Amino acid sequence: MTHQVFFEDVHEGDEIPQLRKNCSTQQLVLWAAASGDFYQIHYDKDFAQATGLKGLIVHGALKNAFLAQLLHDWIGEGGQVRRFGCSYRGMDEPGQDILCRGVVTKTYTRDGKHYVDLDVWTERPDGKRTSPGTATVTLPGRG
């Protein structure tokens, strides 16, 4: 069972626990299978290069799903992911770390529900934020 984070313990500016990913070529094929996106730039190097890319690239939607996992793992059993999204601003390669991060931007209570807004993003080893986005989750209150 995961540790439960409560609304009262969360403050603007807090960074949530990071999630580190590193996609093997196999993971990209697993994602193709799971998502139904069989575009060859994600597993066929020759095809990728013929389209002008340096090599294989990680699916944008997979990075989006990584950000969802970052949130899901943080909010625990008592929380709910209400909204998450990102833009695709840079490419990630298989075999390279993708660091998923999030920072709290706002906390508020509406209709008895405790909301937390966050900035979320994936980050390359060179520091480039390749998938910046935002999210909203609800958290349980103490008591």
Added chain:
Amino acid sequence: MPDTETAFQITDEMRAQIGIESEPWTYEVTTTSVRMYARGIGSEDPIHYDVDFAKQQGFRSIVAPLGYIGTPVYLPGSNDPTFGFPRRASGPHLNIPFKGLLDGGTETEYFDVICAGDVLEETSHLADLKLREGARPMLFITNESVYKDKATGKVVAKQRLTSIHM
């Protein structure tokens, strides 16, 4: 191989593993999984895609292409991450001194048509061990999986997989 090493032989201990049944594992046949397998083999036969069409032909639902007997339930840590098959505690255990491995063959025996919606219970056992002696000995290991329909308890298929270790 060094001369001092005695030639590999199938021992009685290895033979004693034949027939020991593994714990069961659940395999699911779903509309989505049948369609994906059919796409994977390049078939466009509507019997594998269109539920209404398959029912008109007298089947319960879309028909699993031959060779597909469902997807094992995948639980992290319990299945092989590459092949998906369950890693089971019980069942045969063999110490094989060979590093090389080849897929030798596949054989499926059907007792019923497998359709989407079927939930199967699979058990496996070591069915056969054969040694082909020579300069480079080859060990043929045949495992048999038996698939039962969970709802009726009826055996619907048996599949034998032969691996060649050399």
Added chain:
Amino acid sequence: MAQAAPSVITDEMRALVGVDGPPLTLEVEKANCRMFARAVGHTDRIFYDEDAARARGYRSIVAPPGFLGTPVFHPGAAAQGPPGAGRGYSVPYRRVLNGGTEYEYLPENGVVCAGDTITAVSRISSFEETEGSLGPMLITTRETTYTNQHGAVVAKMRGTMIQY
């Protein structure tokens, strides 16, 4: 300031804004929830194990975030691009980028679980033109609404496509 490129948004395209596309059926099953969770690397067993999901109060295995089922595949139907792609208009740009994706969940209407059948309906919410470092660009924003078998809207997705 350089003269702006002529607009590529036609009346035909404007007429499509806000119009629902054809409904798409998505199936949520235990097996495809597990496959999605496995591909992402989720560790929470509510995405894999029915007993674990039930113990947490769900009907069955929970669809991982970002997963709303697998579209029913029809062989021979037009190439299965992104839902609603290439619908009845063309623009003079050859390059396409996926600009971003955002999912909004409405869990009070129902949490998506294995066994659900989801109907997805997509519509274009806007066309916008900008001039970027890549030259003139058309930004198409599309919204998809996901409705479950009980008629409840359980999620929405907004996607951005950039053509230049």
Added chain:
Amino acid sequence: MAQQAYFEDVEVGQQLPPIKITPDKQQLVKFAAGSGDFNPLHFDEKFPMLKPMGLTENIVHGRFKYAQVGRAVFAFAGYKGRVKRFGVSYRGMDLLNREITVGGVVTAKREENGEHLVDLDVWTEDAEGKKTTPGTAVVALPKRGS
């Protein structure tokens, strides 16, 4: 789907209509998705296991070829026939982007326990005509008017 074959109409020596397929990487990735076999041997040209196997290219899954044999046998049986058994051995590797031809021939007809059985030799053949996946199959066919 071809017309339904009936037991009376099948003759020993009869050939199955050939199926030809040239699997590319996308096809094999789809097969990985369908079969659950995600061995990078079939899609990653840098996979370290290729070299010790003496390979410089990805190879087609044996089970893909088995499934192609299955397609031919299933098409022969028709919707009213029932495939009782089919098996193959893997005798040679096939590389991506090479044409594979699936063939079969009727070797015997017999009646057993009230079923009308047809025995077949089946195989896949590479572009050079080598049978890389030989095997056999047994199909129960309906009789006319039954």
